[in-house]
Amino acid sequence: MDLILKIWRQKNKEAKGELKTYEVKGVSPDSSFLEMLDVLNDDLVNKGDEPVAFDHDCREGICGMCSLYINGEAHGPDRAITTCQLHMRKFKDGDTIYIEPWRAAAFPVVKDLVVDRSAFDRIMAAGGFVSVNTSGNTQDANALPIPKDDADKAFDAATCIGCGACVASCKNASAMLFVSAKVSQLALLPQGRVEAERRAIHMVEQMDHEGFGNCTNTGACEVECPKGISLENIARLNREYLSAAIKAE
Numbered sequence: 001m002d003l004i005l006k007i008w009r010q011k012n013k014e015a016k017g018e019l020k021t022y023e024v025k026g027v028s029p030d031s032s033f034l035e036m037l038d039v040l041n042d043d044l045v046n047k048g049d050e051p052v053a054f055d056h057d058c059r060e061g062i063c064g065m066c067s068l069y070i071n072g073e074a075h076g077p078d079r080a081i082t083t084c085q086l087h088m089r090k091f092k093d094g095d096t097i098y099i100e101p102w103r104a105a106a107f108p109v110v111k112d113l114v115v116d117r118s119a120f121d122r123i124m125a126a127g128g129f130v131s132v133n134t135s136g137n138t139q140d141a142n143a144l145p146i147p148k149d150d151a152d153k154a155f156d157a158a159t160c161i162g163c164g165a166c167v168a169s170c171k172n173a174s175a176m177l178f179v180s181a182k183v184s185q186l187a188l189l190p191q192g193r194v195e196a197e198r199r200a201i202h203m204v205e206q207m208d209h210e211g212f213g214n215c216t217n218t219g220a221c222e223v224e225c226p227k228g229i230s231l232e233n234i235a236r237l238n239r240e241y242l243s244a245a246i247k248a249e
């Protein structure tokens with residue numbers, strides 16, 4: 001396949017970026033999107049040009065690093081997959097493909113297609129954990145029976161990989177789907193109830209402090225989420241936050 005790529009190039013956070021046009025030739029339809037970018041970067045390096053900076057790590061849909069906005073969609077045209085799992089057979093020979101970084105004030109561009117998502121780390125540090133008794137008298141996990149439905153819902157919420165596609169696809173750049181998944185995975189389990197109230201309040205406060213917008217129930221986040229995190233989690237976060245805020249008064 002021969003393709004025209006329009007790629008966002010930006011030297012650093014302060015610099016003004018722009019879309020630049022590149023041609024790649026002879027791309028295999030069976031290669032992944034990131035392998036196609038590897039081919040482009042090999043060409044650029046061979047010509048003595050600066051390669052395109054983009055984030056990636058596992059390349060198997062686990063780490064959440066590969067944050068690309070492709071033809072106006074977070075993680076590209078396929079559903080329920082990350083950019084690293086997207087294959088070139090989803091495109092046609094001769095296509096023009098637009099490739100941009102996540103766009104959100106809370107995710108500043110570091111270089112080209114790489115954004116700084118450390119705001120998510122700070123939200124997690126504000127409350128996305130459970131404190132565990134390490135005295136040696138720790139309760140056996142099997143002594144805490146958990147209804148199957150709760151365990152399944154907690155597990156589904158825990159599949160969030162922190163990629164940020166929900167923020168990038170939201171017109172408000174809201175991080176509610178991410179935060180709600182991280183609150184839900186703990187709030188649904190007895191181990192997570194101990195700190196549940198503090199957690200909901202602190203994580204939402206940090207989310208607001210980082211500059212993410214609020215949720216206005218558009219639902220774009222759920223559509224673009226590669227892990228199928230449900231809007232139900234946002235409803236749960238709202239309940240958790242409201243009941244914690246009332247008790248705190």
Ligand code: SF4
Binds near residue numbers: 161221228229
């Ligand atoms: S909720 Fe989905 S889109 Fe948002 S960070 Fe988690 S996995 Fe990515």
Ligand code: FES
Binds near residue numbers: 057058059063082
């Ligand atoms: S590179 Fe890890 S999810 Fe894509």
